[in-house]
Amino acid sequence: MKTIAKILGGFVVVIIALFLFFAERDRPVEELIPLYANKDSKFMPIMGMKVHYRDEGVATDTLPLILLHGMSSSLNTWDNVALYLKRYKRVISLDLPGFALTGPSPENNYDFPYYSKFIDSFATRLKIKRFILVGNSMGGAITWNYALHNPSRLAKMVLIDAAGYPKKGESGSLGFKLASTPVINNLLLYVTPKSLVRKSLESIYADQSKVTDEQVERFHDIAIREGNREVALQIFKGSFHGDYKRIKEIKTPTFVMWGAKDQLISVDNSAEFMKDIKGSQGVIFNVGHVPMEEVPFDVALSIYKFVR
Template sequence: MKTIAKILGGFIALIVILLLIICERDRPVEELIPLYANKDSKFMPIMGMKVHYRDEGVATDTLPLILLHGMSSSLNTWDSVVISLKAHKRVISLDLPGFALTGPSPEMAYNFPYYSKFIDSFATRLKIKRFILAGNSLGGAISWNYALHNPSRLAKMILIDAAGYPKKGESGSLGFKLASTPVINNLLLYATPKALVRKSLETVYYDPASVTDEQVERFHDVAIREGNREAALMIFKGSFKGNPESIKEVKTPTLILWGDKDNLIGVNNVDNFLKDIKGSKAEIYKNVGHVPMEEVPGKVAASILKFVQ
């Protein structure tokens, strides 16, 4: 027993030492704003947060497009798509609560009802009566749940590699696997190595070589923004409780866009959405991973424009 106790004690001591070596402090948002906000950035006080967003394009457009990013991402995921869309549409991108410069929700409520309430409040503050919602990954799941919450306000919807159905053997990313592993995931509150961020991004893209040092730096910085790691941990521990059966109740005209090499949410999900959302349409991009709006932004912008016009 003493030998086992010594081994266990040594293992715990090793973990403590490793944590002391690699642990990172949270970064105040004041440090990050000069790095990741630009001339189009605005900060809206809403629901106890200062929400980072950009409102670009055709100001007179009465049916604007609101873009929602995925897990551990930011509005920057849409940058290249916005460049193509803003000549034709009013385009609004934002950092969702719990992520990037917006940071954690004071309510610490990361679930579909909370995000539906948030979208309603956000649109109301911008005096938008009806809009088109586009979402990638987790943002896609938030979108179709909003379509159930307030269908009269939603004119159309675009789901891009959207979450919603149970996974069926996808390989996933290393970071997401660690963040979903009990006990180990608690360590990510203190240590978020850039090497892990890079490895996770490389599994998100079809071509790992397309991941840049600049992207790794940005994803790492916004991940350790004050409060964001706690928010991510709550989400990975299962704060979102979706009901795939309810997707059949969606009546909003829907376009489904997908990368055929998505390792996180497989392309087989396209058939599920097409079957459950009556009248929906789909486009599949060849040799593209989980984030088509970053990998083939021109094609995604063209698909969206064709659908919304």
């Protein structure tokens, strides 16, 4: 018993030491806007939030693209893809509720029905009747769930390393593992070291040289934006409950993209989506979890060919 008590005591001491060394305050969004908003950034008051978005490209396009990022990410994940596509299409990227500069929803609700309602409201405010959704990872799961929610408004969709099916033994990122570990994950409300951010980013790229100090700084800053850590923890504890068996009901024309070296969501899932969504097309790139960042031109070209 004394040995166990010593071990537990030592563990507590280590946890307290880590907390004291790494703990840092939330950053007010007012501090972050000058750093991460640009001349194309707009802020829409909607559903109790000020949603950060960019509306670029061909203003007369009647079937615009709406781009949805993944977990703990931001609209910046689409920067290079938007650079190519906005020559030909209207391209709208946004920070989803709970993330980046948009921050928490006052409803404190982060499930698929909520995000579907948000997309409806967002598109309506922009006076968009029909659109094409493009989603990566968590954004991909939000996309295919929206296809079930309001198929008449969704002309087409593109799924990029999309979440949805049960895990297939993927190794995952260090950050995701910690965030999914009971008790320890509560520390992430206060402790978000840049070293952890870097390790997590390195696990989502096949080419780790693409992880820059600037990226690490941005991901760290948007992670500790006021309220965002609480949202991330809530999601990791299980606020999303999509029914992957309903994917077979989807009739929306679909294009599936995947990174062959994705460690977070196995490339095997691409075959699952294409089997379940009849008539869907797909392509595999020799990259990791975020093809739009590793091979943006190839992703943009594939999207353009599919939607033109």
